[in-house]
Amino acid sequence: MPQQQHIHCTVNTCHYWASGNKCDASEIVVVSDAFAAATPDRVDATQAVNLDQTPTGNCMETCCKTFVRKGSGDERLDGIYKQS
Numbered sequence: 001m002p003q004q005q006h007i008h009c010t011v012n013t014c015h016y017w018a019s020g021n022k023c024d025a026s027e028i029v030v031v032s033d034a035f036a037a038a039t040p041d042r043v044d045a046t047q048a049v050n051l052d053q054t055p056t057g058n059c060m061e062t063c064c065k066t067f068v069r070k071g072s073g074d075e076r077l078d079g080i081y082k083q084s
């Protein structure tokens with residue numbers, strides 16, 4: 001049975017954000033802030049299975065690496081797409 005997951009997100013400046021505070025990305029990856037800052041935008045959920053683990057101590061040290069600023073045109077870099 002396929003896993004049904006609903007990702008809720010309030011970051012409405014993201015290309016993948018959808019009405020009702022939903023994430024409409026085909027997949028996302030959450031990483032440590034340090035990893036996100038040191039890694040290019042093209043590294044994203046499509047490569048998640050091969051990424052090293054990035055332990056953190058609290059939620060303030062994590063981020064959604066799939067974020068793409070709405071209107072930036074950068075959404076084609078990472079292989080993620082909107083589901084609807």
Ligand code: SF4
Nearest residue numbers: 009014017023064066
């Ligand atoms: S890709 Fe990340 S930041 Fe963008 S809407 Fe989805 S969860 Fe939020």
